[in-house]
Amino acid sequence: MISNIKELRTRLGIDILDHHKIFIIGHNSPDFDSIASCMGIYNAVLDFNRDPYIVLDDEPSKIEPGVKKILDKSQDEYDFINREECLNLVDSDSLLIVCDTNKKNMISLGNDLDKFDSVFVIDHHETGEDTIPSKHSFISLNASSTSEIVTRVLSGLKIPYSKEVANYLLAGISLDTKRFKRNTTSTTHDVAEKLINNGADIDYVNNLFLEEFDSFCRISSLIINGTVIKKYSDSLLDPIQVSFTLNRNQPNSIYLKEDYAKAADRMMKFNGIDAAFALGFVEPDIVHISARSGKRVNVGAIMNKMNGGGTFQSAGGRIHTNDLFGVEEQLMNYVSYGISDDENIKDEPQVVKIQQIKKR
Numbered sequence: 001m002i003s004n005i006k007e008l009r010t011r012l013g014i015d016i017l018d019h020h021k022i023f024i025i026g027h028n029s030p031d032f033d034s035i036a037s038c039m040g041i042y043n044a045v046l047d048f049n050r051d052p053y054i055v056l057d058d059e060p061s062k063i064e065p066g067v068k069k070i071l072d073k074s075q076d077e078y079d080f081i082n083r084e085e086c087l088n089l090v091d092s093d094s095l096l097i098v099c100d101t102n103k104k105n106m107i108s109l110g111n112d113l114d115k116f117d118s119v120f121v122i123d124h125h126e127t128g129e130d131t132i133p134s135k136h137s138f139i140s141l142n143a144s145s146t147s148e149i150v151t152r153v154l155s156g157l158k159i160p161y162s163k164e165v166a167n168y169l170l171a172g173i174s175l176d177t178k179r180f181k182r183n184t185t186s187t188t189h190d191v192a193e194k195l196i197n198n199g200a201d202i203d204y205v206n207n208l209f210l211e212e213f214d215s216f217c218r219i220s221s222l223i224i225n226g227t228v229i230k231k232y233s234d235s236l237l238d239p240i241q242v243s244f245t246l247n248r249n250q251p252n253s254i255y256l257k258e259d260y261a262k263a264a265d266r267m268m269k270f271n272g273i274d275a276a277f278a279l280g281f282v283e284p285d286i287v288h289i290s291a292r293s294g295k296r297v298n299v300g301a302i303m304n305k306m307n308g309g310g311t312f313q314s315a316g317g318r319i320h321t322n323d324l325f326g327v328e329e330q331l332m333n334y335v336s337y338g339i340s341d342d343e344n345i346k347d348e349p350q351v352v353k354i355q356q357i358k359k360r
């Protein structure tokens, strides 16, 4: 185990130079600290003239909005790959650098560690039974965050980084210190000052934290202003109830695909809702549908009818049209195909061919 930053810089530099492909991974469900430290290390690898990749295997819709914003903005400059792509690229000359965790079960490559020639861990959490076996590790419980450690690596090695990376690293520190209220040392403040001198902007960082609130408000307003609930069985005590959410006042509004998924997820939390659909434009003329259900309605079957797809409880699709209400009406008519207590539905030949909704 490496015991100080100076040794970390040297060891890391040697290990990077010793390999050709450098894979960098943070913990699952990335936060500002893990993604920022991965990006900081990415810059170091580039400076050493090696090929870096950041491995990210989370489903985009499940990534926290502030982190998602960083990822979307960085898409062109960083090589983000998923676990499968990584396993296709990895060879005997590959190094894996793990940032902001030291636990096997916290990374998507936890069971693939033997495929790498060497593993290097940089972290600030306690070790335990599940700690990744690695040739080199720097785990400092005194550091406020992995971003703090990585910033010290970058400045010690005089590796240049953009003001965006400075922002993300500052966000990482700010997250793990609850805005500099916990776990800080004088080093934490020195590092923050360095980041600000390198272009980090406190206002930008604070706004990143509000991203989640923005998304919460957007989805809440979509649900409140645009949800209708329809009954699909005549059982008085236990009717099948399906919700349909779309922006009824301004149907042309464009939302993120994830917003619809989250709206449908949120509707499913209400007692008495058996299935939830959220739909609307993701681009002009492209309607996206997210469908969720419990045990009584097969939304996969319904979305198949709409030329989409998915599983019993989670499905979706896209339709090229500018008639959002037309899509909703069609969806409402197809719900009966998914009501699962009708045993015949699965074997029924698809007599009703879906009509492509015509563009008006």
Ligand SMILES: [Mn+2]
Binding pocket: 033, 034, 100, 124, 145, 146, 176
């Ligand atoms: Mn952290």
